Amino acid sequence: MKIEEILSGTPVAGLPGGHFIDGAYTASTRAQMESYDPGRAAPFATFARGTAADIDQAVASAIHAFEKTWRKTPPAERGRILYHAAQLIRDDAERLAIVECLDSGKPLNEALGDVNGAARAFEYYAGACDKLQGDTFPLPQGYLGYSVYEPVGVSAQIIPWNYPISTAARGIAPALAAGCTVVAKPAEQTPFTALQLADILTKAGLPAGVCNVVSGTGAEAGAPLVAHPDVDQITFTGSVATGQAVMRSAADNVTRLVLELGGKSPVVVLNDCDMERALTGVLGAIFENAGQICSAGSRLVIERGIHDAFVGELCARAKKLTIGHGLRDPQLGPVNSAGHLDKIAGFIDRARSRGAEILTGGRTTADPETGEGWFYEPTIVADRPSDDELVREEIFGPVLTVQIADDPEHALALAGDCQYGLVAGIYTGNVSNALKMARDVDAGQIFINEYFAGGVEVPFGGNKLSGFGREKGLEGLRSYCKVKSVAARID
Template sequence: MSSAIDLLKEYAETGTLKALPLGHFIDGAFAQPSHNRTLESFDPGRSMAFARFTAGTAEDVDQAVMSSRAAFETVWRDTAPVERARILQKASALILDNLDLLAVTETLDSGKPLQEALGDVRGAARTFEYYAGACDKLQGDSFPLGPDHIGYTIHEPVGVTAHIIPWNFPISTAARGFAPALAAGCTVVAKPAEQTPFTALLLARILSDAGLPDGVCNVVTGTGRETGAPLTAHTDVDHITFTGSVQTGRTVMKTAAEEITRVVLELGGKSPVVVLADCDREQALTGVLGAIYENAGQICSAGSRLVIEKSIHEQFVGDLAARVNALTLGHGLEKPDVGPVNSAGHLAKVAGFIDRARERGANIVAGGSVTHDPATGKGWFFEPTIVDAVAADDELAQDEIFGPVLTVQVADDADHALELANDCQYGLVAGIYTSNFARAHQLARRIDAGQIYINEYFAGGVEVPFGGNKKSGFGREKGLEGLKSYCKTKSIAARIT
């Protein structure tokens, strides 16, 4: 396997990587369709194209779905759970064997710092390891019907599953959908975001190398209009897992309704981090900083709202701003504290929020401007930003910016903090920093969000179910709850006398 050093040298010399695949992955192999249409993939740190990939069509999607349908009905649903487990465990090992290639590719495609991409790849390996262990433990219940009857349930795979993968965490999101679907006995057809197509393709090849039968996991690349929409509307798709915007999520739901297709939606958030006066200040400062500036704030569950008690507000925000101003920016391969945002269009969106806030007289205490990689003058960068004392009805407190922008809201006390935390259309996650453990759990119960972190943001891993309330969507991924999303329960009752 090529080392990270070799891959960095190759990219520096050629501007690309020779290991990047071209073509869809269908029926166990890469194949370039006859139409031979391609799109460019851009390195956000340089704002330059570094590779091309296949621009799929509805015909390509149909081929992939039909392949997965055949594999489901003839092979995978009847494969013994222990055999599925062995394949997923092998895939986990192969992901780690390909750690450097996957991480460097993820950095070039998404822009995130290499150290974050390495963590994402290791997390993907852990996800396959976790669900490998669940394959042969997916068991039903029996229920007492008296001496004359027997009753029990079995969990059956839902069938062909479609996965629409976002650009902010390509390999992580692919893994958290692929692994439980495959563990349950489902087949997979995936459409990665057109900004970040490559790690999903590489992951499909790794699964094939691990022994996954042909057709069980297919990946089709292209735009949302030309491949994503035909995939979610396909009549042979039994389930859709979608991660993306509320607007697109609505469209997916409407499309799914036509065929009564199962859906899991993760639609983003505007997650509060509640910091109370009795918190461990150092712990809270570190947690708040990581919650919003990891991956340049391009995280659905980012802690993008700091809800802080009034008595510590001024000092805490001052200390936080000093740390933010010391963060380094740069190309992801250089391992900066903060990398670029993913595209020119997204950079303009983030900048638009701050430009409008500045026009309203907002108090911007750190950052607030478009910038570039200081080493090259290139790339799509936005300064890590803090906007202080924002009103609850301001768009900065209500809308998902999806960038390195922290909105500060000042609370009179814990009850007011709870009110501010819940005063939002989203309900994905929330963080709480306090030394009062009873109060922490009281707030955790009353904050309307799918996941709560206490005294550590992004606590937990694949074992912890993840998903949102309100406009953050519905359904759960990760943990054993995520496995259930890909199962249908059948009840069986029989007379035995």
């Protein structure tokens, strides 16, 4: 698969056209949907448009595989299969990254990082398969008490469009490690790497029906999946509004949930920070993947003493970011769709009407080489009050809003004055201030002196409107387990 040929318009060969059910690609029962290349604003492939009937077939396959095969597979053998899958992902990393880039729009190097991260997720949970153990309880003499972790059953995975392969891996890998089977529904904008991932798992030795993928729209495939009475657990990543709808559907069947929803995360930069490290961190926190990250650092809360110098340099660096098609590996790629581009532009247009000062950016643009694609300039907006829309609402684009703090206590108050609680970043040379702020900010994960620090080993998830439950780490593994306690009289 040559990048030059793809950029010249050559069709991408070998992409799946059907769902992946019961260990194989299946023909679509309906007309295909188009998948768009955001860097050109044009379709580049088609995929299957799933229905409730496809979901029923996938869930039935997952139930059969769970009851007959996967839950009975020794944990060490599950680990061997997942580790083999990690190796196969790495072997096919370049092709997967190209497909991810075309589907999502992100720069090629970022896509390659996501693919390697997916491999690492399977590697991590491969090692955890045979280490998921329960406890014994200190009962009186004559009694024995212990607990065991059991897989919950069939897990439904609703995968977002901003990180298709890495989000799929962070949910599918622990589900399989725990002994669950999976039915995944990737976003309609980015279906291909999830489908390819299921095929890779099968090649690694995963039994048929253990991992199924049904592509299509949220209304026609996603909604029937989360409402399915035979689904035992749901992992959803997406918007607050859709997450609330998923909760309502899950309530009818009392289905377990992990919800990773939106964010409006602060990056707190104090006067005593390492300026260069903080500039690099803030720039990446908002402009990586064109700001289309739930945990993006979209609010810069900065102490007044360094505000002018810091923001001035930050704007200068933002203006120098290269823009272009993801396959050319620019520093900033396109946003995912025309509709999303309009949404981002709407936020800035309304801010201008309120008198907001746009320090840099603030306009739609295009690939400078072709004049095509869905692009928005890297944008920084001057100090806004806490009740402003740019401070309160998730934009999900390359837009950073500044808030000026008088001192660390004021910075903490500004950081916490938000309806979301996904992550927060802190840049300071004072360890005591950093740890106190980490203690007091209501967020699921705190980054100190490096935004996006950590990896699959670190639990991830939100508070408040950012959702509940945790993914990654051993906490993520427990999301796919139910605890059984046993107490026996033995005298």
